[in-house]
Amino acid sequence: MTAEAADQPYAELGLKDDEYARIVDTLGRRPSDEELAMYSIMWSEHCSYKSSKVHLRRFAGSQESPRILAGIGENAGVVDVGNGLAVTFKVESHNHPSFVEPYQGAATGVGGIVRDILAMGARPVAVMDALRFGDADAPDTRRLVDGVVAGVGGYGNCLGLPNVGGEVTFDPTYAGNPLVNALCLGVLPVERLHLAAAKGVGNVVVLIGAKTGRDGIGGVSVLASATFDDASTTKRPAVQVGDPFTEKVLIECCLELFDRGLVVGIQDLGGAGLTCALSETAAKAGLGMAARLDAVPLREPSMTAAEVLASESQERMLAIVEPAHLDDVLGTCRRWGALATPIAEVTDTGRLVVTWHGDVVVDVPPSTLADDGPVYDRPMVRPADLDSLQADAPTAERLVRPSSPSELRETLLLLAASPNLCSRRWVTDQYDRYVRGNTVLSAPEDAGVLRLDDGLPAGVALALDGNGRFTRLDPFAGAQLALAEACRNVAAVGARPIAATDCLNFGSPENPEVMWQFAEAVRGLAEGCAAMGTPITGGNVSFYNQTGDDPINPTPVVGVLGLIDDVSCRTPLAFSTPGDTIVLLGETRDELGGSEWAWVAHRHLGGLPPRVDFAAERALGEVLIAAAGSGAVSAAHDLSEGGLAQALVESCLRGGHGAVLDVPDGVDLFVTLFSESAARAVVATPDPAEVLRLADELGVPATVVGVVGGDALVLRGAFDVTLDDLRDAWESTLPRLFG
């Protein structure tokens, strides 16, 4: 190390020795404090994807679809959905902030992803959230659930965005590191697609929205790019504070600017604040920028230049404006009550030059910040315990299985009441799902369904799924099962899956076993997306999800977007019509590795997850889509966690009708009810012959299993449970735990 390096606090900013040396080399001199702050932020794991980049390249091949208007690398992927409209959607994590400060962490997670969608030129129209906490009855879980759910709801509700679905999962693996993944969906006219480039020499760069304060400094470099330890609560100042009212005004103001064609480029300010927005927009245009940092309106006048550059204050956007439109832009912002300040100009120098009260504090090529960060091909090794874990399969010899009718009945009720399978109403009733009047289906349905416009029959469906236990047992298959389940959920409502987004939640990339899990999951997901015809259009990698040395179960969460020609044909999951025939689609095998039954009944995690068969998933999807379109089914429900038993419980309770099922001789009723074999769904139909014909035509195994009706779930010859008993079991768990 040189003598001059010794006095620069690069290590505290999260930079390694060789990374610092590279900065000195790039600039040919010692960086200023402000430059050092900017490099430390842009070269952080969160911004540079330095550990994941070499693996994420696998997704590139899956993007070749004429529907994809923008893909990985933009703020969010954009998909052409016909009628002159496009849809943009993305899921992102806000895990560490939500652990430190649950309400604000979750709230600003929603705020951040909404601005990503806005930055594509789209009106945000819906959100979803995938939440993961420690055991439901663990001491700290209630604090986190209370805060996170209120934060997701508080921010989304105040923006007037319906929350149309998602997941809530409890597992001890997340006790020291909850996962808060938020998804936003937006709609835009195709021709309004905005990309974040600072084009046009002489154009003005306008900062719109909230004043800049000291909140969130170090959010991406300190909080998101390092492992948690006991001192983590001292990182609270690194969490941003949200103001949804300012964001709502910002949204409406930006949409008016887009509508009137007043901006040539737009970029959101999220993680890494102005540092990221200035350097990325300048780098993308291949031009330069001259910024007057002292023009930035501050909440605290004593802030230093480095602090202004690093602040992650929320509710800010950066617009690139032609000088002729500047007055109009400022006037529009004034009308909405949104602060707007010209802070920079696009130049042809190829350098990002930042001045602070007359002094040049930053003078760097913007691409060295935005594009030329370090790339690591980190060492990988298959986890040492994986063989023994996979060998510990939940066979009938290893784990006691219920066999008598009364044991099976007890097991069904036990699972229905378990924290991961019970009713999510305690959570979802805190979210507005009606606002804007285009929500056709929302939680607890298999997928959210939205009408694109109230004058159009066409709509989109969205599902968000992940399974950390499956991925722990086999990262390649686990990631594929997340994708398969999300696709199946979208098909269950009658929509055709067309694109995907992913949030990859993993432990420390510096742990070779975690890196191996990550590489395997990405490989599995990329192959799966190619097989399903659902390219990954964007997403987010979240590393360092661990407290101390124990990484979380690797948890890729996959969001799948589907198209439905006529939303009035969507299939709900409720058994609504007594007399309808219940048909089980797909093949059931003895697959209980990583299942809810193994966990709830035995706290067991071992064996292999269910087999993945994308040909079977696609065929099942075709049956569900065709049946929805022709009106052949009145209900459809995907089979996943909890198997057939849980699907029947949910469809019965949702519709308020029981079901009578026949149990053929020689069938293993336990496996039939609780196996979690993939590529399966249950449907109710007034026309079973048509469903069987469709299934036969597409090569999907189909079995008539029963009839809708009565006030109990009856397995003839085995046991029955009244709907009242089912409802008590299913609905009381979360209110009892969380008040």
Next chain:
Amino acid sequence: MPPRVGVVTVPGSLDDVDALRGARLAGAVAVSLWHADPSLHGVDAVVLPGGFSYGDHLRCGAIARFSPVMESVIGFARDGGPVLGICNGFQILCESHLLPGALLRNGRRRFTCHEQRLRIETAKTAWTSGFDEGEEITVVLKNGEGRYYADDRTLDMLEAEGRVVARYLGGNPNGSLRDIAGVTNAEGNVVGMMPHPEHAIEALTGPGTDGLRVFTGLVEGVASVAG
């Protein structure tokens, strides 16, 4: 000529698009009114929609009440013009003293959103003439500060004068006194309600279409006066 129904947008309005759609589906001409513009643009009725006007800063509805458009709405209401405040709009009407009482934080202290059954207690208002007295309907309830509160004397007066517009059925969702979901002024032209009829106007997207009758009743009432 169909009646013109104005829907006020202030910074933080959220359900303005829903209220405009409700007016349109009921056959009215839906007119957007802007908080900073004092003109009511010749509308025959005004809806103050739900949302978080001005971020609910200070107190829900406390700042919106002083917006230029509200000066006009208050005059319009005092002259007998039909005004409906939904959720945050109800809070604004209370802050404006067009309606008695106040809305407090929910008893359970959490935001709640669900399908809600109501009993319509009076059909003698501009906004409930499409219902029968005692009729039970289902709309949407969603609020964090929806607990209706007034002193006993006011509550007794409202009941005696038949000014309770609707009551909650199947459990009181927010701790409102006497299960009150909505009230009206003495003349019956100004109505405030916490639940959201504008979210129950299409079977495809809401819990049925009961809410649409708030708008169709208004439209028929205005048309009959004009005719």
